[in-house]
Amino acid sequence: MDAITFSRMKAIDINCAYLGLSPMQLMENAGAGIAREISSRLDSGTVLFLAGRGNNGGDAFVAARHLAIKKNYNVKVLLLGRPSRIRTEESQSNFSLLRHSGISEIMEITDSSELKSYDGWDEADIIVDAVLGSGIRGSVREPEATAIDLINNSGKFVISVDIPSGLNPDAEVPGKCVSAELTLTFHRMKKEFLSSDLRRFTGEVKVIDIGVCRDAEDFVGKGDLISLRRRSPTSHKGDSGRVLVIGGGPYFGAPVFTAMAALRTGADIVTIAVPESVADTVSSYSPNFIVSRMPGDFLRPYHLSKIRELMESHDVVVIGPGLGREKETLEAVASILAESRKAVVDADGLYRLELPVQGGGEIIITPHAAEYSRLAEDSLPDTTEKRKDAVNAFSGQKGVVTLLKGSTDIVSDGENVRLNSTGNAGMTVGGTGDILAGIVGALFAVNDAMDAACGGCFINGLAGDLAFEQKGWGLLASDIIEKITEVMKGL
Numbered sequence: 001m002d003a004i005t006f007s008r009m010k011a012i013d014i015n016c017a018y019l020g021l022s023p024m025q026l027m028e029n030a031g032a033g034i035a036r037e038i039s040s041r042l043d044s045g046t047v048l049f050l051a052g053r054g055n056n057g058g059d060a061f062v063a064a065r066h067l068a069i070k071k072n073y074n075v076k077v078l079l080l081g082r083p084s085r086i087r088t089e090e091s092q093s094n095f096s097l098l099r100h101s102g103i104s105e106i107m108e109i110t111d112s113s114e115l116k117s118y119d120g121w122d123e124a125d126i127i128v129d130a131v132l133g134s135g136i137r138g139s140v141r142e143p144e145a146t147a148i149d150l151i152n153n154s155g156k157f158v159i160s161v162d163i164p165s166g167l168n169p170d171a172e173v174p175g176k177c178v179s180a181e182l183t184l185t186f187h188r189m190k191k192e193f194l195s196s197d198l199r200r201f202t203g204e205v206k207v208i209d210i211g212v213c214r215d216a217e218d219f220v221g222k223g224d225l226i227s228l229r230r231r232s233p234t235s236h237k238g239d240s241g242r243v244l245v246i247g248g249g250p251y252f253g254a255p256v257f258t259a260m261a262a263l264r265t266g267a268d269i270v271t272i273a274v275p276e277s278v279a280d281t282v283s284s285y286s287p288n289f290i291v292s293r294m295p296g297d298f299l300r301p302y303h304l305s306k307i308r309e310l311m312e313s314h315d316v317v318v319i320g321p322g323l324g325r326e327k328e329t330l331e332a333v334a335s336i337l338a339e340s341r342k343a344v345v346d347a348d349g350l351y352r353l354e355l356p357v358q359g360g361g362e363i364i365i366t367p368h369a370a371e372y373s374r375l376a377e378d379s380l381p382d383t384t385e386k387r388k389d390a391v392n393a394f395s396g397q398k399g400v401v402t403l404l405k406g407s408t409d410i411v412s413d414g415e416n417v418r419l420n421s422t423g424n425a426g427m428t429v430g431g432t433g434d435i436l437a438g439i440v441g442a443l444f445a446v447n448d449a450m451d452a453a454c455g456g457c458f459i460n461g462l463a464g465d466l467a468f469e470q471k472g473w474g475l476l477a478s479d480i481i482e483k484i485t486e487v488m489k490g491l
């Protein structure tokens with residue numbers, strides 16, 4: 001299986017909790033795995049655990065308990081800090097259990113001089129480094145820095161839990177950190193460890209299985225939303241996204257849904273470019289809309305110079321809702337996409353779309369099954385597994401992020417594939433696709449395409465589920481829009 005980044009691992013952890021697999025269960029599996037690995041390398045002897053106050057330390061407490069039950073090990077635990085400062089409930093309770101686990105020494109060390117004068121270093125056969133894990137921020141403080149030095153100068157066999165302490169997966173250059181003989185990382189190999197530069201710190205890297213459930217990895221969950229940009233308290237108008245919706249003509253409801261969904265998702269500015277035949281109607285829906293009128297009653301290449309100007313002042317274009325399929329309209333769509341930096345293409349925008357788009361920027365397409373089959377010139381395979389492969393290959397070849405709508409949505413950028421199962425059968429009502437395009441557009445304005453597409457279908461489905469709780473089969477697209485804010489607040 002492929003390596004993942006530490007930040008992806010964090011998302012998977014959160015998805016596990018979202019599905020009901022608690023951090024406590026994962027910690028138990030992590031610690032048990034470490035203990036198994038130690039006992040496979042050392043029949044008997046003294047194992048000294050250096051644990052910090054985060055969950056990395058929690059893994060060590062569990063491992064110490066599992067090891068101590070075997071009797072042939074002398075297990076010692078040094079906690080860096082006061083027990084009251086242990087950061088999580090899981091780690092706290094595993095620390096408390098140590099007092100009932102036959103550990104020969106439990107010490108609380110609050111400053112570096114205590115650590116330096118500790119006299120148990122020589123006796124250790126193995127030192128387990130659980131001082132800092134993937135939760136490290138900034139450069140290493142005291143007493144952690146001294147702990148790292150002492151571990152490195154011990155001359156002992158050092159096993160790092162998850163990641164050598166001090167190594168920051170986000171840092172360009174490694175700072176002060178442990179040099180281990182063995183690193184036991186969880187669930188999957190980490191991409192960061194594939195760099196030969198880091199091998200001098202990790203030593204051998206072994207992956208410990210911690211029982212992550214498969215859907216936490218395959219399906220979009222709350223963890224996938226952590227990488228979405230949060231609004232900063234000091235942000236200015238426009239910083240949270242400027243979305244240009246190009247739609248309408250033969251229809252006028254669709255671009256209204258798209259624009260309203262984009263606003264509710266948090267976009268700062270949403271402009272709707274519509275033919276003037278429907279501009280007044282669209283305007284009348286909400287004073288929150290900025291409506292830009294294009295002469296005539298459908299989109300044409302003639303409008304391109306005006307659209308070009310609008311695109312300059314917007315982060316993303318959402319094109320398609322209610323556009324119609326006039327020959328000239330489809331020509332205009334092709335020209336707009338060839339010049340856009342970021343675009344979401346939906347509905348009529350997908351009709352006759354030629355992929356890959358020559359010269360365009362990043363594109364997310366949001367087809368349903370029939371639209372996808374037309375674009376791929378192939379019918380959709382019958383199983384989800386085969387569909388994932390097909391959508392992945394299609395996205396890679398066509399240079400787009402595909403969000404294939406269905407009872408299980410499939411999202412792919414040609415490299416990664418995710419499924420989404422939020423949403424319900426009540427959402428087959430008209431207008432829901434327009435809403436999805438608006439949500440995705442608002443997220444795409446300030447995020448990566450894949451994050452926006454995954455986050456978009458998850459949020460849209462959750463909003464639909466909340467609306468369904470209240471309205472049942474009578475739910476309307478507008479009910480879903482009303483629930484977007486509730487979903488966004490809960491994330």
Ligand SMILES: NC(=O)C1=CN([C@@H]2O[C@H](COP(=O)(O)OP(=O)(O)OC[C@H]3O[C@@H](n4cnc5c(N)ncnc54)[C@H](O)[C@@H]3O)[C@@H](O)[C@H]2O)[C@@H](O)CC1
Pocket residue numbers: 013014022023026027030052053054055056057058059087131132133134135136137138139140141142144161162163186210
């Ligand atoms: N979340 C989960 O479900 C799982 C997490 N696991 C473990 O949890 C670890 C991540 O846990 P945490 O997020 O609690 O992070 P850490 O265990 O890395 O600890 C973070 C804490 O260390 C301190 N700290 C941060 N930066 C520091 C610095 N520069 N100098 C000194 N102290 C610093 C802070 O008090 C912070 O709260 C992983 O590495 C892994 O070992 C495992 O239990 C498996 C499952």
Ligand SMILES: [K+]
Pocket residue numbers: 056129130131132133160161162163164165
């Ligand atoms: K560590």
